[in-house]
Amino acid sequence: EPEVTQTPSHQVTQMGQEVILRCVPISNHLYFYWYRQILGQKVEFLVSFYNNEISEKSEIFDDQFSVERPDGSNFTLKIRSTKLEDSAMYFCASSERAGGEAFFGQGTRLTVV
Amino acid sequence: AQSVTQPDIHITVSEGASLELRCNYSYGATPYLFWYVQSPGQGLQLLLKYFSGDTLVQGIKGFEAEFKRSQSSFNLRKPSVHWSDAAEYFCAVAHNQAGTALIFGKGTTLSVSS
Numbered sequence: 682e683p684e685v686t687q688t689p690s691h692q693v694t695q696m697g698q699e700v701i702l703r704c705v706p707i708s709n710h711l712y713f714y715w716y717r718q719i720l721g722q723k724v725e726f727l728v729s730f731y732n733n734e735i736s737e738k739s740e741i742f743d744d745q746f747s748v749e750r751p752d753g754s755n756f757t758l759k760i761r762s763t764k765l766e767d768s769a770m771y772f773c774a775s776s777e778r779a780g781g782e783a784f785f786g787q788g789t790r791l792t793v794v
Numbered sequence: 795a796q797s798v799t800q801p802d803i804h805i806t807v808s809e810g811a812s813l814e815l816r817c818n819y820s821y822g823a824t825p826y827l828f829w830y831v832q833s834p835g836q837g838l839q840l841l842l843k844y845f846s847g848d849t850l851v852q853g854i855k856g857f858e859a860e861f862k863r864s865q866s867s868f869n870l871r872k873p874s875v876h877w878s879d880a881a882e883y884f885c886a887v888a889h890n891q892a893g894t895a896l897i898f899g900k901g902t903t904l905s906v907s908s
Contacts, residue, residue, distance in 0.1 A: 723900040724898040782840055786837055787836065
């Protein structure tokens with residue numbers, strides 16, 4: 682069964698460093714998303730991406746964040762100058778169509794120290 | 795703005811008993827509605843979805859949910875809970891047009907007692 686894969690599963694980084702979280706969405710899906718879940722809190726939408734551009738973003742997704750689809754399979758989230766409060770589980774998801782069911786990856790746990 | 799409310803933070807149910815998890819949404823039109831389950835340390839797995847049509851939808855693992863427009867609710871039910879159902883359950887809503895973001899509720903943690 683096709684699935685969304687994320688790497689790494691766990692990343693530890695020092696405050697102020699840049700991190701890149703990687704995702705391989707399901708191959709025939711056209712919409713890609715990043716969500717985050719701070720420990721013990723709800724899942725929050727960050728950004729959606731379609732046709733090689735951002736289609737929607739939340740207020741969380743400020744200039745510190747960027748997304749890219751560098752090739753036909755990968756979808757990345759870059760966090761510049763990480764802060765302690767960026768520590769969270771980051772989920773990538775993809776869907777065939779807008780508003781359709783999203784399939785989630787297993788997540789990358791980011792720990793900023 | 796869209797929002798999703800799951801009024802119960804934590805529910806404990808005896809194994810074999812029935813379960814109902816509540817979800818209310820706020821949205822101007824009929825949204826797409828979802829229930830996801832998250833086991834500890836795992837990602838989110840889709841249990842079921844409602845787009846249109848029959849308001850009672852069946853999902854995986856014996857779960858079902860009923861969309862009630864008049865109550866803006868989409869409650870999740872299971873007639874007989876198994877110990878393996880212990881997890882966190884999230885209700886989510888999406889635009890039914892061009893919007894793509896899922897808005898999640900805060901989740902309900904289900905514990906199953908023997």
